[in-house]
Amino acid sequence: MSVNRHVHKFGGSSLADAGCFKRVAAIVAKHTQAQDLIVVSAAGKTTNRLINIIELAKQADNAAADALKGLIEFQSKLVNELLNEAAAKPILAALDGEHHQIASLLEGELNAFTCNEVLSFGERWSARLLAALLSALDCQADWLDSRQFFKAELSTQPQVDVAQSAPLLASCLADKPACRVVVTGFICSDSEQRTVTLGRNGSDYSATELAALADAVSTTIWSDVAGIYSADPRLVKDAVLLENLALAEAAELSRIGTSVLHARTLEPLARSRQKVNLRCSYAPNDGQTLIHRKGTNSHSAKIVTSVDNVVLLELTFTQDFTLNATALLEALASHHLAPATRHKHSETGSLRMAYTCELVDEALAKIDQLASQFHIQKINRSEGYSLVALVGAGVCDNPQQCYQFFQHLAEQPLEFIHSSADKLSLCAVVRKITLEPLLKDLHSHLFKQKTKLGLVVFGKGNIGSQWLELFDQQQTTLAQQHELELSLAGVFSSKAGHLDFAGLNLEQLDNTEANTPLIWPELFDKLKRHPYDELAILDITASEALSAYYAEFARHGFHLITANKHAGASEQANYTALQQAFSDHGAQWLSNATVGAGLPVQKSIQSLRESGDEIHAISGIFSGTLSWLFQQYDGTVAFSDLLADALNQGLTEPDPREDLSGKDVQRKLLILAREAGLELELADISLSSLVPEHLEALSVEQFLDAMSELDQSMLEAFNDAKRQGKVIRFLATVNKKEEAEVGLSAIDALHPFANLKPCDNVFAIESLWYKQNPLVIQGPGAGREVTAGAIQADLVSLCKSIK
Ligand SMILES: NC(=O)C1=CN([C@@H]2O[C@H](COP(=O)(O)OP(=O)(O)OC[C@H]3O[C@@H](n4cnc5c(N)ncnc54)[C@H](O)[C@@H]3O)[C@@H](O)[C@H]2O)C=CC1
Numbered sequence: 001m002s003v004n005r006h007v008h009k010f011g012g013s014s015l016a017d018a019g020c021f022k023r024v025a026a027i028v029a030k031h032t033q034a035q036d037l038i039v040v041s042a043a044g045k046t047t048n049r050l051i052n053i054i055e056l057a058k059q060a061d062n063a064a065a066d067a068l069k070g071l072i073e074f075q076s077k078l079v080n081e082l083l084n085e086a087a088a089k090p091i092l093a094a095l096d097g098e099h100h101q102i103a104s105l106l107e108g109e110l111n112a113f114t115c116n117e118v119l120s121f122g123e124r125w126s127a128r129l130l131a132a133l134l135s136a137l138d139c140q141a142d143w144l145d146s147r148q149f150f151k152a153e154l155s156t157q158p159q160v161d162v163a164q165s166a167p168l169l170a171s172c173l174a175d176k177p178a179c180r181v182v183v184t185g186f187i188c189s190d191s192e193q194r195t196v197t198l199g200r201n202g203s204d205y206s207a208t209e210l211a212a213l214a215d216a217v218s219t220t221i222w223s224d225v226a227g228i229y230s231a232d233p234r235l236v237k238d239a240v241l242l243e244n245l246a247l248a249e250a251a252e253l254s255r256i257g258t259s260v261l262h263a264r265t266l267e268p269l270a271r272s273r274q275k276v277n278l279r280c281s282y283a284p285n286d287g288q289t290l291i292h293r294k295g296t297n298s299h300s301a302k303i304v305t306s307v308d309n310v311v312l313l314e315l316t317f318t319q320d321f322t323l324n325a326t327a328l329l330e331a332l333a334s335h336h337l338a339p340a341t342r343h344k345h346s347e348t349g350s351l352r353m354a355y356t357c358e359l360v361d362e363a364l365a366k367i368d369q370l371a372s373q374f375h376i377q378k379i380n381r382s383e384g385y386s387l388v389a390l391v392g393a394g395v396c397d398n399p400q401q402c403y404q405f406f407q408h409l410a411e412q413p414l415e416f417i418h419s420s421a422d423k424l425s426l427c428a429v430v431r432k433i434t435l436e437p438l439l440k441d442l443h444s445h446l447f448k449q450k451t452k453l454g455l456v457v458f459g460k461g462n463i464g465s466q467w468l469e470l471f472d473q474q475q476t477t478l479a480q481q482h483e484l485e486l487s488l489a490g491v492f493s494s495k496a497g498h499l500d501f502a503g504l505n506l507e508q509l510d511n512t513e514a515n516t517p518l519i520w521p522e523l524f525d526k527l528k529r530h531p532y533d534e535l536a537i538l539d540i541t542a543s544e545a546l547s548a549y550y551a552e553f554a555r556h557g558f559h560l561i562t563a564n565k566h567a568g569a570s571e572q573a574n575y576t577a578l579q580q581a582f583s584d585h586g587a588q589w590l591s592n593a594t595v596g597a598g599l600p601v602q603k604s605i606q607s608l609r610e611s612g613d614e615i616h617a618i619s620g621i622f623s624g625t626l627s628w629l630f631q632q633y634d635g636t637v638a639f640s641d642l643l644a645d646a647l648n649q650g651l652t653e654p655d656p657r658e659d660l661s662g663k664d665v666q667r668k669l670l671i672l673a674r675e676a677g678l679e680l681e682l683a684d685i686s687l688s689s690l691v692p693e694h695l696e697a698l699s700v701e702q703f704l705d706a707m708s709e710l711d712q713s714m715l716e717a718f719n720d721a722k723r724q725g726k727v728i729r730f731l732a733t734v735n736k737k738e739e740a741e742v743g744l745s746a747i748d749a750l751h752p753f754a755n756l757k758p759c760d761n762v763f764a765i766e767s768l769w770y771k772q773n774p775l776v777i778q779g780p781g782a783g784r785e786v787t788a789g790a791i792q793a794d795l796v797s798l799c800k801s802i803k
């Protein structure tokens, strides 16, 4: 009966100390089952320490004994930290015996086989200890020395003899039917039972080779990274983990010489059914890369990669350049010594080949051997190059990516660019440079992920509903124009709302029940778990209570777009602290709609001051409602009838007394004064209200019923002014001496402020530069459309700045 085994491989960095061993044991317990095979490397730096011990022994240096003692102590400490006394005892006794065994090997003749035998202890210690630890954790495991079945002859890169090794492995595993088996990586034996190591990059190779021999379904290579990224994440912070990569693409990446995956590791895949997973043992839940064998119809690069310390070999030939160069490249490939990339220059008859410094000496030795066969005249070796490559099926057919690559490389000290015959890569060799900026730039041009912006709206009243409609019409265009993913994530009324990070639309808002109560601070817990790169809150309420949460919004890095004037007109200390909080957390506080609706008043003041101007005074009519009322009021229609009209048109505040009392204008004046650089409080702005005291005490509904009580006083004010040839207007003014007032005034009928269109606001800004003749901004200052437009303008400016 065939067994669906899986192979898991843990490298030295995953087994660096007792904590790492425990983590690996937990992964094995969770992710494997009986009969799975666990391949291990030597713990931490054990192999390097053994190599050092061998070198010292070769030089007859007495330090070898101390170094060996230190290593045995390290291994004993691991055993003591991981196992209880009873389980540790036989292993410690074995370690003691092995200490003597290694010492006597070091005293004898140190040839390749004895050195390999010394090295083999690293993997054997790991396998034995991990098996004991797993068994102690009730995860029955045994260990297996791979020299019992992996057969290979000594060479620089030994290849496992599949025909000999497969039956040996089968019989070894037949002895261990019901447990996980921890197998040593990297080591094998030759026909005379001498120890051979699998050589450079042999560790991962031993895992995929074992999977091929055992007909395993998959090999998972656990290391200190989660898999293959779109670029080296240490250099490019925006690099993303690739969940899938076709085998051909992975093989190309490793062939080029990038360290993330070695070419040998993938060789056994060609003759087995296994898939390969790459995962991180330190963070198993951080994702993985699956290398699959399915074809890919992709037409773009997936990875931008680089190799440092590249060596160029330049060859000339005595005859038949094209023929001999091609044949030589084929011969090198058959010995696993193909260059990372190369360039045939027919005119000069030279072949330039780029090698990693790891491979170059071996390749050079082989080329020397083949020199006469392929009529090689001269070999020139030069160091100090780097390789930059795009890898992905069909990349060479992608005109945009090719163009970007050539453009970026043209600015570098470029030697040559070569596209691979199978169109899997585009490689450039440059004289050695600092690669990081180039890689970042290439990555961001080729793979830039769209920034995800989520919006949560508070207030679905008069202005909020209008803005939702506007957003619905513009959402797609806005997202496209600014290359963003833009989602409406939440819409709240005063008690509850809809919150869905997958995105909402108008239909859902209209046809489904609110799913989230508006309860603070609970709602923060939900909002702060948002999945977007950026979140913006849109406050389209008149709620002072909501404005009290602005500091929290800032603290969480949420941007704020607000039509609500309360925070802008709050106490100076609070206002300053809020500005600081938004700036400290890299978030924006945009409040274009709070004064003059869509008129660019704040922006103009900001721009003047940023350019060096100094604001001396601001005056005008700042209320759309009061402008509308007084521009039309001529005593023939009751004032309260006009007010009801303004209310219906959505010009007034939710409570129209905010307009009539001048408080709304007072807030606007304060917001502008602060924009102009003045430090004022609301109480510093003198205010004469149009609302008699007894009407202030009523509820909004009661006031709406009692509005006609305003009619007489308004008529009197109108007639008084008329008698003097004047008109009544509600004015606001502030100057740099911090004198500020808002209230009803009788002004000359020919005054510019007297002759506006109903609902127009006017802002006259006097400054150093606009001294004689003020800068005047005039236009509709209230209403659904212009105010929704003002909020949208803030959203556009946010989109521009974060994309
Ligand atoms: N009407 C206009 O032309 C302009 C209005 N504004 C400002 O726009 C804001 C909204 O005005 P309108 O839409 O006319 O008011 P509205 O009263 O029609 O709408 C506000 C909505 O907010 C909801 N709400 C109250 N507290 C809430 C909370 N804590 N969380 C969520 N929702 C809450 C209310 O239930 C209401 O539906 C006000 O601050 C106003 O000053 C600004 C410029 C011009």
Ligand SMILES: N[C@@H](CC=O)C(=O)O
Residues within 6 Å of the ligand: 594, 595, 596, 597, 622, 623, 624, 625, 626, 651, 652, 653, 659, 664, 781, 782, 783
């Ligand atoms: N009620 C306000 C609306 C804008 O802020 C006004 O009339 O100006």
